[in-house]
Amino acid sequence: MLRQVAGGVFVHVSEFIQSNSIVVLGRAGVLLVDPGITGGEMADLAGDLRVWGVRVVAGFSTHPDWDHVLWHGGFGEVPRYGTARCAAAIGEVLADPGWQDRVAEGLPPEYADQIPMELLGQITGLPGGSVRVPWDGPGVRVVEHRAHAPGHAALLIEDARVLVAGDMLSDILMPFLDLQAADPLGDYLAALALFDGVADRVDAVIPGHGSVGGPGQLRERIALDRAYVHALRDGQDPDDPRVGPAAALDWLADVHHWQRQHLTQKR
Numbered sequence: 001m002l003r004q005v006a007g008g009v010f011v012h013v014s015e016f017i018q019s020n021s022i023v024v025l026g027r028a029g030v031l032l033v034d035p036g037i038t039g040g041e042m043a044d045l046a047g048d049l050r051v052w053g054v055r056v057v058a059g060f061s062t063h064p065d066w067d068h069v070l071w072h073g074g075f076g077e078v079p080r081y082g083t084a085r086c087a088a089a090i091g092e093v094l095a096d097p098g099w100q101d102r103v104a105e106g107l108p109p110e111y112a113d114q115i116p117m118e119l120l121g122q123i124t125g126l127p128g129g130s131v132r133v134p135w136d137g138p139g140v141r142v143v144e145h146r147a148h149a150p151g152h153a154a155l156l157i158e159d160a161r162v163l164v165a166g167d168m169l170s171d172i173l174m175p176f177l178d179l180q181a182a183d184p185l186g187d188y189l190a191a192l193a194l195f196d197g198v199a200d201r202v203d204a205v206i207p208g209h210g211s212v213g214g215p216g217q218l219r220e221r222i223a224l225d226r227a228y229v230h231a232l233r234d235g236q237d238p239d240d241p242r243v244g245p246a247a248a249l250d251w252l253a254d255v256h257h258w259q260r261q262h263l264t265q266k267r
């Protein structure tokens with residue numbers, strides 16, 4: 001089921017950690033961002049679009065993690081964009097002849113047999129320095145940064161005043177840093193500063209996982225994520241509802257301790 005977030009912008013929510021797929025209406029069809037998780041959910045979404053009488057004309061993946069680069073035959077064969085770094089990172093994964101087994105190891109066991117691998121990761125990189133998604137629809141600005149994963153990008157749907165945040169600014173997941181990067185903490189803080197810079201132009205924020213945030217929530221989420229990253233930097237446990245004893249997802253405490261330990265060792 002598609003729910004409207006703003007004029008011409010809709011979300012479809014997956015069962016798997018509230019993953020959001022985003023549909024943006026254009027002139028000749030829709031742009032589909034982070035298409036979904038299970039084959040059944042993506043088929044439903046393709047069916048909803050068919051009922052509306054619209055087709056998918058382009059895709060976009062916010063970053064190269066498996067849960068953001070899936071696709072379904074019902075969406076058709078269209079260009080699926082990502083940043084050049086995103087495309088290079090997933091291209092490296094697919095270049096390994098054993099990639100399906102390797103990716104399968106990281107899938108959540110309860111969904112693994114429902115996740116279609118055939119079309120995973122066929123991403124076309126935007127030419128270096130592109131600041132807009134090339135499609136026939138409302139202006140969508142690519143806000144690329146280094147945080148969470150290589151080539152991670154948020155999308156600013158300018159007229160609708162919506163920020164599609166990828167795996168950042170979630171109300172249910174605290175920041176997951178890109179621990180392979182040279183400066184994971186600095187990168188994350190720089191990305192949050194970038195979001196601060198567009199906050200005046202945003203009324204709704206759609207995270208990769210979690211609830212859509214309304215007016216004013218973007219700044220609150222930036223502040224909460226920043227406080228978490230500062231706590232990690234200072235080797236402290238944050239006062240953060242997403243990680244604490246009352247957290248909805250109890251496994252996040254383990255991820256937090258692992259991030260903290262990893263960063264301490266790096267020093």
Ligand SMILES: [Zn+2]
Pocket residue numbers: 065067068167208209
């Ligand atoms: Zn994700």
